[in-house]
Amino acid sequence: MQRFDVLVVGGGPAGSATAYRLADAGASVLLVDKATFPRDKPCGGGLTTRALRQCPVDPSPVVEEEVDVVELRFRYGDAVVRHSQAPVIRMTQRRRLDAFLLDAARDKGVEVREGTTIDIAHAPADVIVGADGANGTTARGVGLGAGIVHGVAYEGNVPYGLVDRERYERRAVVELADIPGGYGWVFAKGDHVNVGVGAWQSEGPRIREHLARVCAAHGLAAGQLENLRGHRLPLRPPGVRIANERALLVGDAAGLIDPVSGDGMYECFVSAKLAAEAILSGSLAGYEQAVDAALAPLHRASWKLKYALDRWPRASWRVARTRLLWRSVERLLLGELAAPEEQHGLARIPLRALERLGRT
Numbered sequence: 070m071q072r073f074d075v076l077v078v079g080g081g082p083a084g085s086a087t088a089y090r091l092a093d094a095g096a097s098v099l100l101v102d103k104a105t106f107p108r109d110k111p112c113g114g115g116l117t118t119r120a121l122r123q124c125p126v127d128p129s130p131v132v133e134e135e136v137d138v139v140e141l142r143f144r145y146g147d148a149v150v151r152h153s154q155a156p157v158i159r160m161t162q163r164r165r166l167d168a169f170l171l172d173a174a175r176d177k178g179v180e181v182r183e184g185t186t187i188d189i190a191h192a193p194a195d196v197i198v199g200a201d202g203a204n205g206t207t208a209r210g211v212g213l214g215a216g217i218v219h220g221v222a223y224e225g226n227v228p229y230g231l232v233d234r235e236r237y238e239r240r241a242v243v244e245l246a247d248i249p250g251g252y253g254w255v256f257a258k259g260d261h262v263n264v265g266v267g268a269w270q271s272e273g274p275r276i277r278e279h280l281a282r283v284c285a286a287h288g289l290a291a292g293q294l295e296n297l298r299g300h301r302l303p304l305r306p307p308g309v310r311i312a313n314e315r316a317l318l319v320g321d322a323a324g325l326i327d328p329v330s331g332d333g334m335y336e337c338f339v340s341a342k343l344a345a346e347a348i349l350s351g352s353l354a355g356y357e358q359a360v361d362a363a364l365a366p367l368h369r370a371s372w373k374l375k376y377a378l379d380r381w382p383r384a385s386w387r388v389a390r391t392r393l394l395w396r397s398v399e400r401l402l403l404g405e406l407a408a409p410e411e412q413h414g415l416a417r418i419p420l421r422a423l424e425r426l427g428r429t
């Protein structure tokens with residue numbers, strides 16, 4: 070049987086980006102995915118600019134809308150609308166983005182096998198990369214990822230016509246302070262909007278009711294949504310092992326979703342880059358530490374903000390709606406700040422206030 074330097078299990082953004090970077094550096098890479106592409110993945114499809122900056126290829130051909138207007142609302146009422154100097158999110162559909170990234174990896178020389186699973190006990194490679202997402206089995210198979218916890222998210226699409234295109238053009242609407250452990254969203258795409266909710270996992274039994282309230286706030290009946298899909302949001306508590314001598318985990322398989330935003334594609338691309346660097350260095354020993362250095366400050370702050378919004382919604386909203394906070398949010402989305410703690414000057418004041426609320 071042909072042997073490879075690296076086996077990547079899973080061809081989502083994390084797996085494709087890791088494989089792409091490895092092949093680009095000359096490694097021989099086998100990538101297997103149990104699905105046949107194009108395949109969909111439950112997701113809002115919001116690619117933040119900070120994610121885009123870490124993506125190894127330019128995904129412009131599959132971007133459907135650029136977002137430079139962010140509308141934050143408190144319990145479907147009081148709202149602030151913020152305009153960014155440059156697009157902060159590119160809206161895509163995962164069916165299109167993931168196929169595009171997988172093709173880019175294939176073009177770099179990665180051996181891609183779709184509709185295929187593999188017994189990792191007999192992996193034909195020196196190193197195994199677990200990139201099989203929130204429901205993957207590779208982590209357990211290589212003795213990693215124990216202790217990852219989960220949130221839950223649910224979303225669907227509504228074509229323009231049923232909703233007004235102009236209302237949502239270049240806009241991301243974020244509905245705060247109603248859904249425990251999360252928020253609702255409406256994201257503009259090419260020919261439809263995506264409507265969704267994220268929440269604590271314990272809200273699973275009520276997730277349809279949460280989505281129905283977000284729909285109602287936008288003049289929609291929940292029954293008007295097409296392609297309704299739910300999926301887990303894996304969250305990694307500090308110290309959870311994501312690498313050993315022969316294997317490492319990237320993206321959702323490593324539980325790297327941002328606890329407050331529910332975004333994970335930035336984390337996919339960051340972990341893919343660090344994984345490729347570790348593998349190419351000949352030792353996986355530094356990978357976990359590198360991931361912590363890159364993501365832990367951001368995720369620590371996100372946990373505090375999540376608790377602040379959940380426990381003190383009104384007080385948090387008073388801070389969240391300030392222009393001063395938007396300055397930091399915009400810089401975070403643009404990738405100018407890796408974490409809120411890098412913000413200096415006056416703009417630190419609302420960040421400190423939210424941090425204190427989150428600790429209380």
Ligand SMILES: Cc1cc2nc3c(=O)[nH]c(=O)nc-3n(C[C@H](O)[C@H](O)[C@H](O)COP(=O)(O)OP(=O)(O)OC[C@H]3O[C@@H](n4cnc5c(N)ncnc54)[C@H](O)[C@@H]3O)c2cc1C
Nearest residue numbers: 079081082083103112113114115201202222320321333334
């Ligand atoms: C409803 C929802 C909305 C979201 N919205 C956003 C958003 O707007 N922006 C954002 O940045 N993030 C968002 N996220 C998070 C984002 O979707 C994930 O972080 C991202 O998909 C993780 O990518 P991944 O490559 O790690 O895993 P995945 O994209 O899940 O890919 C895993 C791949 O592994 C394959 N696989 C699984 N098991 C096996 C196996 N045994 N053998 C072979 N292949 C296997 C699967 O077929 C799949 O192709 C959202 C998540 C949810 C649930």
